[in-house]
Amino acid sequence: MNWQGIDWVVAAFELAMLGLSVMAFITCIRGFRHGRLSRFGALWRYSLLLLLAIAGYVLFCALWLGIEGFYAVRLVSEELLRSFFAVVGMGGALWLAATVILGITLLLVKRQPGTEHSRP
Numbered sequence: 001m002n003w004q005g006i007d008w009v010v011a012a013f014e015l016a017m018l019g020l021s022v023m024a025f026i027t028c029i030r031g032f033r034h035g036r037l038s039r040f041g042a043l044w045r046y047s048l049l050l051l052l053a054i055a056g057y058v059l060f061c062a063l064w065l066g067i068e069g070f071y072a073v074r075l076v077s078e079e080l081l082r083s084f085f086a087v088v089g090m091g092g093a094l095w096l097a098a099t100v101i102l103g104i105t106l107l108l109v110k111r112q113p114g115t116e117h118s119r120p
Helices: 008-033 039-071 078-108
Strands: none
Touching (some): 008 039, 008 078
């Protein structure tokens, strides 16, 4: 495997997506249980956060391709370009699966007693 240039971005993106999805999952469940978020609000916030991470990867790759085209310097390997759609597809699959799992979990989780009336 050739790790020249920015090829490390693929591995870093997948690790970041996995870590972000777990942290956001826990945060949204806690927010719902403590009455700070509604079910829809928790699902919306979680889904948007994961979509922003995918968009960040797409923008990062577009930035490097733009720099490569502007300066005529080869910064991005051919393997990274070939794997771009696969990585974005895996991120999208993770987004979809994690959002469905959070939705099901929110239906099964109950608020803690005394938190129903704490929202303004």
